[in-house]
Amino acid sequence: MPHPAAVTLTVVQGQLEKTEFAFEERTTCLIGRARDCHPRLPDDEHHRTVSRHHCLLDINPPDACVRDFGSRNGTYLNDQKIGQREEGHTPEQGAATTFREHRLTDGDELRIGSTVFRVTIRGEQLAPAVVRCVSCGREESAELNARAGDHLCAVYLARHEATGHEVALKVMLPRVAANQVARTRFLREVLVTQELRHPHIATLHDAGFANGTFYLTTEFCTGGSLDRLHTLRGDRGQIPEAVRLYAQALEGLEHAHARSVVHRDISPSNILLHRDAGGRLTAKVSDFGIAKAFDLAGLSGLTRAGATAGKPSFVPRQQVVDFRRATPAMDLWSLAASLYWTLTGHVPRDFPAGQDPWLAVLRAPAVPIRERAPHVPRALAEVIDHALTEEPRIGFETSADLRRALLAAL
Template identity: 70%
Template sequence: MTRPASVTLTVIQGPLEPAEFVFDERTTCVIGRSRDCHPKLPGDTDHQTVSRHHCLLDINPPDACVRDFGSRNGTFLNDRKIGQREQGQTPEEGAATAFPEHVLGDGDEIRIGNTVFRVTITAEQGSPSVLRCVKCGREDSAELNARAGDHLCASCRTDPQAAAELLLDLARSSDPALAGITGYTLLRELGRGGMGAVYLARQQVTGREVALKVMLPKVATNQVARGRFLREVVITQELRHPNIATLHDAGFAGGTFYLTTEYCPDGSLDQLVARRGGRLPVDEAVRLFAAALEGLAHAHERSVVHRDLSPSNILLHRAADGALTPKISDFGIAKAFDLAGLSGLTLTGATAGKPSFVPRLQVVDFREATPAMDLWSMAASLYWTLTGLVPRDFPPKQDPWLAVLQSPAVPIRERTPQLPGPLAEVIDHALAEQPGSGFRHAADLRRALLAAV
């Protein structure tokens, strides 16, 4: 059996138990004194200068990075201080300074307070000495640590349309892995993001139109990672509901994943809000979200959690009478792609986005997936739809992930005072993040919203 890559933290100084933390899958960990940290440092006199949330490790074996959160005494990497708020600054002021990430290598040592961790990097068995792009054939050394598998160079990853056209060409040559997109042609781009792009495609024989999504891995893709991701896709394919965008087919070829989904010509919720001037009226917004929550309840009843809900993946379909029906798309897809290690390192300073709709628990327990997380993200999306603002404040220079860890949602009536009080109470309750707070079932949130207007 092939030995997987791993990143190990071994305690070589300090009383911490356990003395070894082994990570052989994609994850993140926050180190500090807070009880939700892992590893959690003790609150004794030897660690009184350690912050509650001290630093972040972003791990995608065999790659790993560390970033300080503006801690009181800093984080030391091989005895070099890599972060510390200035003398006299409050924790909040220190948090407003974003410190860079630092790549970890085999044998590095991280010191936090009086605890020292030694980093051990174990490469995947059979890792190549030279990387060659499966699309253009160019040799590439862009990865931190080489992986076995199909590799796309940095240049090819910036051209998702070329990747989509290559997939369709391969499908015309009767590649069995691409049977789901045989006979399709690209019409136009619908949107793009960090993982790839989405195109409108039409099947020549039937005239059927679908949204074709191409996803470009940032690391070499081996059989284990492919299988892990595509198994999640199969679970999503089984969802059938009027408020869920149907996932038709999925596959992999030429270093690229593809998905075909139901095409919703009226775009996404965020596009609708932009066309309406930045927010929707209460009645319309609650109607759309009540319907979307029916689709979410259907998925949760089948143990499927989305893990990446936002206004951009609530799609809209207009009926003959003009009424808009919301359809949730991409159930678990983005998160499954990341958990399979295919996104590279995503929470480090150079690549992190703003986690506007991410619940706190999803940061402290990266691999966790619960319906409550989706409900927080759904409430955050409704909050944005009604106010034009996200629930948390994200100061310009603050590390966004520390904001998620430490900043509660701003009560919605502080954003929009004229919002009805009962509706504001429901949304604020849904955005509470203390243990046991908020809603636990999509049907409960839906009933509460409808009763509040």
């Protein structure tokens, strides 16, 4: 039986010599002296040239990338400097410079201060897929398309021939060539979420692979998504309606979390709305397990700009520190961030132009909501601000607790 793909970092020089860090699944991690780094270098006089958050690793075995975070003394890949802030610049000024990602290959050496890591990659690194656009038929590189920021999916309204029911048909193009193992892993993981049946979760009907694309059919929600419902943004008269819809989404999350399913990518675009005959809206959380399934199957390609790692506007710092250990509390932070956006028209953090957005997630706490929108009632603001706490832990740990607190604040 073949071994799973893996990326291993072995310390071949430095105080931690012979220590190994092995990764067999999709994750992000930080190298530096801070407590939340893994690998963490000692915080002593021998490592003063290493920044607290020195660089970011984005790993999706057998692929891996590294990016410097504007460190004081630079990161070196095979003795070539790949990032360093300018002489005399503060860490904040260094953070304002975004350094590009560098793909790691088997045998590479990564030097940070006096510590040298040797990269070992098990498993064949996959080439970018050539895909055919489902709309126009044009062939192009999926990875190039992804790095340009385009979405590699399309959603259609379809009708089931046998039942006559309307469904949403989502077609997704993998960023790398999909072999049989990858297809099997993706479909197996997605079908786990097919068991999630709840009034506030958009039902997954079917999933499959055909003509080089993956497809899903899900419940069709007639009201679009929360990110398109602009009437809720910043309108004091709509605050009770917004809280009611997000409380419903929390009921859906509670059902999923009780079954050990974490969404990982909650945002206003993933909360759909269904409008009944009387015009009343109902919220339904969508796309459970899709990002995770793509990651586990190795289909998402690399780059933190991708949606599979979450959107930086709605991601807690814990999800950047260790993406693989997704917890229900991370979903709750993302939902609170989504409600914040709905009520204010702004995301909770400031993302200065030119600054690495993922470094901003690590260092910038949420701005108190009433500084953005003074009209938000104080009691509700206190709940949202607490939900967006990240240190020492995320404010709310269960969906039920956050839902009760939001409704009590109205």
